[in-house]
Amino acid sequence: MDLGLKGRRALVCAASKGLGKGCAMALAAEGVEVMITARGAEQLEATAAEIRAATGATVHTLAGDVTTKHGRDAILAAWPETDILINNAGGPPTGDFRDWDEEAWHKAVEANMITPIMLMKAYVDGMIARGFGRVVNITSGAVKAPIAVLGLSNGARTGLTGFVAGLARQVAPHGVTINNLLPGQFETDRLAGTMAAEAKRSGKTLDEARAGALATIPARRFGRAEEFGKTCAFLCSDAAGFIVGQNVLIDGGKFPGTM
Numbered sequence: 626m627d628l629g630l631k632g633r634r635a636l637v638c639a640a641s642k643g644l645g646k647g648c649a650m651a652l653a654a655e656g657v658e659v660m661i662t663a664r665g666a667e668q669l670e671a672t673a674a675e676i677r678a679a680t681g682a683t684v685h686t687l688a689g690d691v692t693t694k695h696g697r698d699a700i701l702a703a704w705p706e707t708d709i710l711i712n713n714a715g716g717p718p719t720g721d722f723r724d725w726d727e728e729a730w731h732k733a734v735e736a737n738m739i740t741p742i743m744l745m746k747a748y749v750d751g752m753i754a755r756g757f758g759r760v761v762n763i764t765s766g767a768v769k770a771p772i773a774v775l776g777l778s779n780g781a782r783t784g785l786t787g788f789v790a791g792l793a794r795q796v797a798p799h800g801v802t803i804n805n806l807l808p809g810q811f812e813t814d815r816l817a818g819t820m821a822a823e824a825k826r827s828g829k830t831l832d833e834a835r836a837g838a839l840a841t842i843p844a845r846r847f848g849r850a851e852e853f854g855k856t857c858a859f860l861c862s863d864a865a866g867f868i869v870g871q872n873v874l875i876d877g878g879k880f881p882g883t884m
């Protein structure tokens with residue numbers, strides 16, 4: 626299936642590892658010129674080299690913190706227009722709601738709500754003017770079914786989801802789609818961190834914590850960044866132009882609802 630993405634240009638935030646990297650790789654494989662960002666320059670350059678070698682695509686890099694205004698300004702200066710925007714950043718820490726002070730909440734809201742909103746604000750008018758745009762926000766299955774220890778994520782990402790529901794309908798008449806991609810549990814560094822935290826919290830071994838998590842996933846495995854990336858590339862395609870303002874859950878069947 627030709628996704629019609631050849632020659633497009635994409636900004637993939639927080640993409641030196643994990644789900645962001647999966648998205649960048651899948652887009653590059655479709656002939657998209659990509660700009661990838663992350664804070665750590667060394668891993669970022671290694672990932673860019675890996676994507677170039679695997680796909681032959683042009684891959685640009687920019688090291689910086691996307692969750693700060695300074696970091697976002699640097700991205701906008703280096704990549705002023707984009708056809709495709711993949712919003713992503715690290716997730717907030719796990720914990721108990723009693724431990725999260727105002728600063729923790731401000732950080733979570735800045736990273737997982739304000740940052741993607743500011744980047745959409747910066748890029749969608751250019752997309753509208755050119756009559757084509759695709760935005761995919763990497764959020765979390767926690768938006769559909771809250772995860773108690775991830776209250777900061779439940780709250781901040783649901784705020785983003787509400788905003789996107791409105792904006793997606795405003796930009797849709799101009800060939801611009803905005804959708805959210807909701808990961809369940811994917812085998813990444815982030816999962817290793819949340820599993821270690823869960824083992825500590827529950828007094829289980831890491832293997833027991835992982836087995837407990839796997840038992841709740843009908844597919845009986847964690848997701849792979851590559852399959853997440855391919856779903857993202859599809860949402861960016863011409864074929865997905867009628868998919869507007871959706872929350873696409875990719876979780877191996879973990880969410881038990883009929884819809």
Ligand code: NAP
Pocket residue numbers: 638639640641642643644645662663664665666668689690691692713714715716717763764765766808809810811812813814815816
């Ligand atoms: P990951 O494997 O830890 O990768 C995170 C990537 O983001 C790295 O490239 C990291 O590089 C970059 N990054 C982190 N903070 C950044 C910042 N402030 N500015 C720029 N880049 C930053 O994580 P992941 O599993 O791919 O998760 C991606 C997102 O999906 C997170 O928000 C996570 O909470 C969410 N999510 C993941 C899962 C899962 O099971 N994996 C489930 C639900 C939701 P640097 O550290 O060098 O910046």
